[in-house]
Each structure stands twice: as structure tokens, then as C-alpha cells.
Amino acid sequence: MELKSAFDHPGELRVSGQAKRFLSEAAGWARFLSVLGLVLVALQALVVLSALLFGAISGLSMGPFEGTVIMLIYGLLALFYFFPLYYLFLFSGRAKRAIATDDTIALEDCFGYLRSHYRFVGIIIIIMLAVYILAMAAVAVGSFASIF
Template sequence: MDYNSQSQFESFELQFTKQAQDYYHQTAKWATFLSIIGFIATGIMVIFALVMFAIGGAMASTMANNPMASMFTGGMLGGFYLLFAIINFFPALYMFRFASKAKAALSENSTATLTDSFENLKSYYKFTGLAVIIMISIYILFFFGLIVAGMSSAF
């Protein structure tokens, strides 16, 4: 068996037709729109986090006898909003980079920029896929935790 010969796929040349370029340009426009919405949502989450931290501080002064209640209502919610803002930022950033590089690749007719745009698209899907796997894992752990709690309270 000769391992030095090229397979059919190694010598295959991919054509980026005018129609494919048009679809790619339209995809870049929608990706720009969705990334801007993602950045706006991230900003709103950060504002909500700051408001929750302020509410938690105000509640701590009024609920001096129960600091855990004020910490949970304001501090914990603010922390969750801040965490979700950080998590939301990265997919929006990857999508924005993809869209910017895609538009630049089409206007400059640059293969290197096209490759960079696909790299950011890959990063977007990789981040989103890992986030989904983590959320499913948390749901499964929560479900089993409920089962264990239910069984322990039954006995």
C-alpha cells in the first residue's frame, strides 16, 4: 500500500461560488445583528447585577438581625447576573469576530481572513456546545439530588 499518494479529497479543490458568497455575506449580517443583541443583553445583565448588589447592600443595613437573607436576595442574585453576563459575553464576541472577519474576507477576497472567520465560528459553536453539556450535567445532578433528597425525607 502506497501512503505517499494523495487521496481524492486531498487533491479536491473547493469552489466558493458567487451564490455561496452571497449566503455567507447574509450570514455575516445576521451574525452581526445577533452579536450586537448579545452585547446589549450582556450590558443589561451587568446593570442588573450592580442593581442587585446595591439592593443587597441596602437590605443588609435594614436587616441587621438577618444578614443571610439580605446576602441571598441581593448579593447572590447580583453574582448570578454577573456570572451569566460573563458567560453571555463570549458567544457574542465570537459571533461578532466571525461576522467582521467574514465581511472582510469577502471584500478583500482573502483566504486567510476567511479562515479566521471560520475559526471564530468554530469557537462560537465549541463554546455553545460545552455550555450545553455543562447545563445538561447540572440538570442531571440536580435531578439525582432531588431523588436523593426525596428518598431521605421518605425514611
């Protein structure tokens, strides 16, 4: 009689105890980072709202850059930071649940949220690189134009 291993089924992934420990530790750090980030985003949103309110009440001007425009940019940045942090938070929760209950669907969900987190961060990085390249090109064109 031949003994069959639990890992003999091709196309079926098994998660070892060591992998579960690694995933559990990663989920713990993801939870910490996401909660800390979400708290900081909430503080940033509170600062933006209070600055907009104070600016509207006081009527002070900040020169060429209006304070309202700057605060709206900070508000948009807080909104951009929210989504990857939220996906990271969801990843950590689903990973903990998958490990605790050996739930394959929760494991799939957790990796789906991790994928969404990294996709969002990757797109933001691509956009920022494009902005940096355009800014450097504008500076180079401006420098060459001032020479001639």
C-alpha cells in the same frame, strides 16, 4: 487542448458566488444577533452593578438568599454570555471582510471564530446538562429517602 476547470485542483476549496451570498447573509444575521446580545449583556451588567451598589447602600436583606450572592451569579452569567457573542461578532466581521476582498486568510479567521463560538456554546450546554442530571438525581434520591 483540454480545458481545465478552476475546481480541478484536489484539496483546494473554491467558494462559489452562491456560497458567498449565503455566507454574507449569515454574517449579517450573526452581526445583528451578536450586537443585540452584547447590548443585553451590557444592560445585565449595569443592572448587576446598580443592584450591588443599591444593596450595599441600603443594607437590605433578602432572606435566605442574600442579594449579593444572586447578583454575583447574574454577573457570572453575563460574563459567560459575553464570550460566545463576542466570537459571533468577530465571525461576522471577518466573513464580511473575506467576501468583500476575496481574502482567504480572513475566511479562515471567520470560520475559526465560528468554531470558537460553537465550541463555547457546546461546553456550556454540556455543563448545564450535567447540572440538570445531578439535580434530578438529587431530587430522586431525596424522594426515595423520604419514602423509607
